[in-house]
Amino acid sequence: GYREINIRQFTRVETKIYHRGCVNTAKWYSNGEILVTGSDDRTVKIWNVGGSSLENIKLSHSFSTKHEGNIFCADISPIDNNLMISAAADGFIYGNYLDRSSVPSVLHQSRELIHMFSFDIENGNILYTAEDCGHLHRIDLRVSTLATGRKERLISDSRLAIKAIAQNFVLG
16 A cells, blocks of 8 residues: 655745746756756756845846757856856757857757756766767767867667766765
């Protein structure tokens, strides 16, 4: 039979987090005070929480991306906190520098939707992708652009959609 499980009750908190479309990704930056969100409106927003309460949240950055599809993953680089990376249904991963008004650069292009990416636990210059076409790529961000031969390695070609990535860091 079933056991009765006590679940802590959640309370609704009104916040100033908003997009013009469904929010598909919300990722806390490592310091716990920055929240990165991406949406169907193809924008990425960076929020400064400034404490332990979402009631004090303030919009820090907001920008439209070059994506032509819904954004499913967005995060700030653990190596360069001015580099914001986003992935979307259009199959592209773009890098945007927050402190410059430069054009976003293509970091990776897939045949289909990119569900998510994840930075390598031990090396923040390495990015892994989870793609609808069944590909799992390992991308080295230290090579400057896709056009000059970004160092990529196809790790898996399962022919089934890969929707998530999980890494397990084990101390030896």
